[in-house]
Amino acid sequence: LNGLFLRVYYLSLEFYMGRTLQNTMVNLALENACDEATYQLGLDMEELQDIEEDAGLGNGGLGRLAACFLDSMASLGLAAYGYGIRYEFGIFNQKIVNGWQVEEADDWLRYGNPWEKARPEYMRPVHFYGRVEHTPEGVKWVDTQVVLALPYDTPVPGYRNNVVNTMRLWSAKAPCDFNLKDFNVGGYIQAVLDRNLAENISRVLYPNDNFFEGKELRLKQEYFVVAATLQDIVRRFKSSKFGSTEVVRVDLSTLPDKVAIQLNDTHPAMAIPELMRILLDTEHQTWEKAWDIVTRTCAYTNHTVLPEALERWPIDLFQNLLPRHLEIIFEINRRHLERIANLYPGDHDRLRRMSLVEEGDQKKINMAHLCIVGSHAVNGVARIHSDIIKATLFKDFYEVDPHKFQNKTNGITPRRWLVMCNPGLAEVIAERIGEDYIRDLDQLKNLLEFVDDDSLIRDIAKIKQENKLKFSAYLEEHYKVKINPNSMFDVQVKRIHEYKRQLLNCLHIITLYNRIKKEPNKNWTPRTIMIGGKAAPGYHTAKLIIRLITAIGDIVNHDEVVGDRLKVIFLENYKVTLAEKIIPASDLSEQISTAGTEASGTGNMKFMLNGALTIGTMDGANVEMAEEAGEENLFIFGMRVDDVDAMDKSGYDAMEYYNRIPELKQAMDQIAGGYFSPDQHDLFKDIVNMLLHHDRFKVFADYEAYIKCQDKVSALYKNPKEWTKMVIHNIAGCGKFSSDRTISQYAREIWGMEPTPNFCIYLWLFHKKNKC
Structure with missing residues (x-):
């Protein structure tokens, strides 16, 4: 039963969710009932849907993939949480003025967000700056600046299976205490204004796709989400019993049996040294035990081979912002290079290539190398991509630990990307092969039996033409162009x-x-x-x-x-x-x-x-x-x-x-x-x-x-x-490209758990195991 009671934590700096209303109605099988109810009230459901702002908390593919994965994890009955940042301003709104792109702020929270619920009872402190003290009692990170992380929870319903998972996004808040001596010298107003600097951490999404921007605020964002999330993970793991929020003294040695942390690209890479810091400095584990826990808990997904997209943080910035974590990364690197030197004696060039610390005019931490060394699994997102990273980008690491490297070809959720956005086509398909394909997209291959069927050919062509007419009308209304x-x-x-x-x-x-x-x-x-x-x-x-x-x-x-x-x-x-x-x-x-x-x-x-x-x-x-x-x-x-x-x-x-x-x-x-x-x-x-x-x-x-x-x-x-x-x-060949298939592979081959779409069985087993 262990796999059933393991929790997955999907860490991503981006969740490109879009709108929620229609997707929720589809997954809860309420679309027809809601259409009828609004009609009876003299309202138009499409007009209501158009009022909702997109939750544009992502740049493109990486953020949208995270959103599809949340849908699939809920639809497959996995106990999974998405963790990210509640950006006050998402990806910018684009205006074309005289042919040029002009950016406008995406104030998506202007009128509030009805789907989220603030959870101040789970607010967590996140530390920055300060210095490190080595004492006989252990290592202490002192004189830090504290920012509070306030969680907001958004429900993620599975497809008609009575499962609702959670996406928890953190918002930065300044602590309430003030430095009174500043007030005494007339600095009260400035002290209050400076509180906003702390809250800038969750103010805006960096609008870069496949490009690394080494700004201090970005590193703050990356550590902020990781530090708050890991405190939440440890709190939940330590809960004394089902439903309790009380934290008790619990040995974390079994953490990898109950917790899987998936790093969506290198953006949440700080989870590795942060979990080490918690285990070493707070839980007082030995280095060897702590490192075993970390590597068995964390897994890393690589999303790019473009050199300009790979994160490399300057050591000087690390030293100032996160001094304890820099010490831990240096020690991880020392032990890592010691192992490589033993495997390849005298190969200094290999040591240079595989080091977590890149030499040069400015020393930098290679975050992809940190993720590989600190994870038990590394995956690409298409077969050709996974082959390329093994043959080129991470060739040295693959030669040392070939068992770590896997492929997980990406997928999309058929709920949003067919049933919701193209109901006519979804219905035409269901008329031929039944509705079960929505849960099992592999069934689309049954359409091949009808490939020469004139009625299916006619129906699909008709649906396409209807969609084109509808979009042509949209273009004419919004772009003033007739096509x-x-x-x-x-x-x-x-x-x-x-x-x-x-x-x-x-x-x-x-x-x-x-x-x-x-x-x-x-x-x-x-x-x-x-x-x-x-x-x-x-x-x-x-x-x-x-x-x-x-x-x-x-x-x-x-x-x-x-x-x-x-x-x-x-x-x-x-x-x-x-x-x-x-x-x-x-x-x-x-x-x-x-x-x-x-x-x-x-x-x-x-x-x-x-x-x-x-x-x-x-x-x-x-x-x-x-x-x-x-x-x-x-x-x-x-x-x-x-x-x-x-x-x-x-x-x-x-x-x-x-x-x-x-x-x-x-x-x-x-x-x-x-x-x-x-x-x-x-x-x-x-x-x-x-x-x-x-x-x-x-x-x-x-x-x-x-x-x-x-x-x-x-x-x-x-x-x-x-x-x-x-x-x-x-269409018949699309079965492989369901995110349900992708997530099932992650679950079985990386997280060590079995998808359980039938939530009733899951709940019965859970209650039986916990006798509650």
Whole structure:
């Protein structure tokens, strides 16, 4: 029974939850009853839903994955908690002004949050700064500054199984005591104002995706959530009996048998030295015993191979902010390097590569190395990604501890990303194979029996067209642009980043535009190309990419020769709620990152489940999507990981492609010559210079293959029946990409517990074990 009574703590600095009302109604089977009740009151449920603010406490994939995981953990009956920060301001609201991104604060708590409940009885102190004293009685961290962590609980209901888990988010509060001597010298007002500095810790989400920003406030956030959470974990573990809040003296040696801590990327990495500090300084365990407890309790998920995204904190900052933790990390590193030296005597270069402390002009702590050394399991988030980290990024660590490394391909919750956002398609599927697929997405493969069924083909095509008409009306209302709902909806929505290659999409748009201009009487497949996403406020190139997209749209959309055969729209303020509208209406999903750069992707899975076909590289989860649906049912193009590696060794010469491919040269010359920026000819000179001379992501190398693949897309779209049959193959291949499957694998292979969707059995066993 041990696995049944183990609690999972999912630590993440981001939870991109979106709206809660409709998702809760779906999971509690109350949607029809609530619709009827509001109708009887003369209200419209959709209007009520539109009033709710998105809980945008995440940047993109990592935060949304955490939200999907919470849904699956509840739906599978796991005793699981999500822990994070209750940011007062979430991911910024994006406005497009004169073609440029402008950021506005996301004051999502302006009118309160009806889903949360403050729990002041569980408020916890978190310490910063100070100094360390080594005394005969033990080590003491003294003269610290204290910030209080106030928890807010949000219910996370499982899908129709009477389970409700909890997401607990911490808010920073200043303590009530004041320094009276400051008041005596006239500093009362300043002392009160300085209280706000402490509360800045939970003020705002850092708006960076796949980019590390080594600011003191960010390290404070990371330690704040970890310190408060671990106190909560220990309190709950020490509770004297079921339902008690009294903390008693309990030996923590059995902690790994009852507690699993999952670190969502390196952001909560401070959990490792903080748990060591608690065990050593408070619980007075030996180092060896404490380290055994920590490593058996913690597990680490890696989400990126991009070097600029990996966290490396300066030692000077650590020394000032968290001096005791720096001592502990140094000792972890000393013992770790001693072990490596014994395994590989004389290999000093290996010691340097594997050290937790990186030498250089400024010594830094490598947080990924800390996570690997301090965890019993390390996983990537798609098979190709897990292979890459074993072969390159963490190769040395894999050679030493191969048993630690696993793969857990990401997934999405079918409740939000099908039943809720695309009820028409969910119903059509249920009519053929029953409703059980919502709990067991593998059952979607039963749709293959109907792949040639004209009625299913007709129904799926009809649902797609209805979704497109609905989204067209939305665009007309909110963007004041009228589009052709019979055109192909070609969509790329994700964070704006060079590695995601929105620039490759731009080159295709320009190429298509030039072809239509050259042969206006040809029978072109009409396209509405939509690109959306936010750029980090300090990321100049990403913001310039947005400006290029809007500039191309300005020219293309007003060209009478082109008409409605090609439209380009930048979707402003892309977020969860907008994704729920655009994804069900999409025909083509763009997943075109350079092979080996996208860890997994989850947007690709959402599009696939909602009946969009994928054009993409063999990167991230695209590889497994092609396996599940059949590579012939996706539009795969471009270099594979081995090709990219070979090009890195031989050298990438962008000018060779520029000089050899006339359409590419024409598109680049138009961008460089001001065709799309007539008022400022050199507006895009930085993009042109980057693409021609220092493009890390090799856009030109995949241009030819991409254009040819897009031609195949256009040709197939003219045959609606064959297109829809390919769509059915894709939907039928989605079973693997349920977050229920992902979480079941985490539970069995990392946390050592068995999913228990039947909560009644779980409750009966629990009461029997505890005799209560």
